[in-house]
Amino acid sequence: MSMNTFEPNWASPPGATVLDLLQERGLQMKELAERAHRDVQSVTRLIFGVEPLTSDWAECLSNVLGATTGFWLRREETYRSDLRRICEAVGESPAEWMSEVPLKDMVKLGWIERGTSAHETALNACAFFGVTTSSSFERKYTRLMAASAYRASNAYATRPSAVAAWLRQGEIAASAVDCAPWNPDRLHASLEAIRELTLEADPNVFLPTLEAILAASGVAMVVARTPEGCRASGATRFLNSDRALMQLSFRYLADDQFWFTVFHEVGHLLLHARDEVFLEGLEDRNSEAEKEADDFALQNLFAKVGTEVLESAPPSLRSILRLAQNAGIAPGIVVGQLQRCGRVPYKHFNNLKARYSWAD
Template sequence: MSESAKNRYSPDEVSPPGETLRDILRERGLTQAELATRTGRPKKTISEIVNGKAAITVDTALQFELALGVPAAFWNAREQQYREHLARRAQEEEMARRVSWLSKFPVAEMVKRGLFRREATKPERVRELLAFLGVSSPEQWSELFALQNVAFRKSTAFDVDEGSLAVWLRQGLIEAKRVPSQPYDRGTFRAALREARSLSREEPESFQEKLVATCAEAGVIVLFVPEFKGCRASGATRWIAPDRALIQLSLRYRTDDHLWFTFFHEAAHILLHGKKLIFIEGQRHEGGREAEANRWAANALIPRSEFERLSKMRPYTKTRIRAFARECGVSPGIVVGRLQHEGLLPHSHCNDLKRRFKWAGDV
C-alpha cells in the first residue's frame, strides 16, 4: 500500500455541514428564516442546507462568513470533506459489487510478493488492484489494455492469462520509473550490447549489475521481473518515454542460452522496430518483426561467419564447444542452445554446459 494511502484519513461517518450550521444557529439564537434574511438566500435553500439536501456553494460560504462570523474557508472545507465522504462511500459500494473482477488477476501471488497487503477485505483488494494498474474502474482497465499496441508471440499450445500478463507488464513499468538512465543513444546502446556478449560468460552476481548499468547509460532500462502464473512471457520491450526504452526479462526458462537470446531479441526490437508497439516474447512464433529480431539476435551472439565455422566442427564434443565459446567470447550454453536450435545437436545433449539461474529466495 502506498504511503499516501496509509496516511489518508477516511472516517466511517462524516456529518453534513448543515448540522454544524444548525448548531451555530441554535447557539446564536437565530432561526433559519433570520439567516435567510441576513444572507439574501431563499428560506428553502437554507432549510435544504441545514437538512443536508443542498451543498454550500462558494458564494454561500462567503455570505455565511459575513452573516455569522465563521470563515468561508471553514464552510468550504466542511462541504468538500462531506462530499468526498459521500463519493468515497459510493465508490466503496461499487468496489463491493466488483469483487468477481479479482479472479482475472494473480492476486494471491501479488500478496505473496508484497505488492498488496496481506490483510484486506475483497472490496479493499479491488481498490488496491485498480491503484496498482493505474485506472479508476475495471472498464477503464479493459479499454486501456485493448488500446495498448501489444505484439505478443502466441502459441496455439498454451493460453496466455491476460490478467497475469498485464500485472507483469505493469510491475515492470512501475519499477522502471524508479531507475535513473541517460537519454537513449543508439551508438552507446550498440556498445553496451558488445559488452553484453562478454558478460554472458560471467555469473549472475557479476553480470546483472553490469548489464543494467551499461544499458542505463544508453537510455535502455533492463529489469528482471519474475513472471506470474499464466503470463508465459520470457521478455518484453517497449518505449516508456520518447528517449527511454525498457527491456523486461522474466527468466522463464532459467538457462543462460534462453536468457541471453531473449535479451538480444528484445534489443533488436529497440534497434529495428520503432517506438509504438509493445513486444512480448512468449512461445514460438515466426514471421515479420519477430523473425527479423530472431535472426539479428542469433547473429549478434554468434556472427554468421563464426557459426559457419562452428557448423563444421563435428562431432560436437563438450571440449570443442567450450573452446569455440571461449574463442567467440560467449558462454558455452549459448553455443549449445544455437546448435540445438539449428538441429545440429539433439536437445538432450550437452545441457550441462548451460548455466541455470534461479531467483533469490527460490528453494
C-alpha cells in the first residue's frame, strides 16, 4: 500500500499559529513581547514570518503558549521547507525575479535576514513580502502601486519594487501599533496638539507623542527609512475599516518638510477616498487630491494667523520669528513656506530649520 505525502501549495509561517493561540488565550502581542523580553516589533516580525523562529523563541513560545520546543522548531522547519519548495517549483529562481528588489538595503535596514547565499536571501524576501512567485508578487503589489499616484511620476529614478518594499515594511511595523478604531472627528480635534509638537526639535521627544495622538484616532504611525529606488517622504492608506496607516521617511531631514508632510497626510486621511494610496514625493503635484492636501496642511499649520500672512510678512529674520511665535509653530516651517511661495530664496534663513539625522 503506497501513501502520498501531502504537500500544500502554500507556506504558512509559525507566526500564524502564534497569532491563533494569542487570540485563543486573549493575549496581546505586547504581553508576549514582555514575557519574551523582546520588543513588539520582534513579535510582529515573527508573526509575519520575517524573523526566524530560533531555539530561544521556541523555548519562550513553549512557556507562554504551550506545546514543546520541538513542536515550534518543526513548525519553523516546515514553513521554510514549504517556502523553498513552492518558490522553486515554478522553475524560476527568486533571486532572478527579485533582481529589481533592493535586497541589500532591506538587509541593511534590518527588514530581512541575510542568507548564506543570494538564493536564501531572496527566499527571506519572499517571506517578507508574503509571496512565493513573481506572479503572486505582481498580483499583490500591482493593485497597490496602481492605486498610488506613483503612476504619474516620471521625474526620478523610482523603482516600483523598492516602493513596494517600503510600503510592506510599513504594513508589518503598523501591526505592532496599538490603535483605537478609526475616528476622523478625534483626528480633526487633535490638529492643534499636533501643531504644538512642531515647537519641539528633538524627534525622541515629539515622535512618541505624535504616535500616541494618531493612535488614539485610529492611525498607526510608522517611521521607516526608504531603500534605494524609493523617494517617498510619506504615505497614507487604510489597512482596514478601523485602521489607517501614516508612514513617514524623514527623507529631507528638516522640520519644515517633515511637519508639512504630516499635515498633508492627515489631509488625505480626512478628505479623500479610503481605498486610495497616497505617496508623498512620488505623486502628481497637480492632481486635485494633492492640491487639496497641500491646502489642508497650509491652512492648519497657519490656522492661528491665516495663510495670507505669507504674502504680506516682510522677509526678514525678525518678521519670521514673530510670525512663527504668533502662529505657534517652529520658525523653520515659516521659512519653508516663504521659500515655497517664492518670498524667500531657498538659500536664505535655513539656519532656522531644525535638522535631523539617523542614528546608524
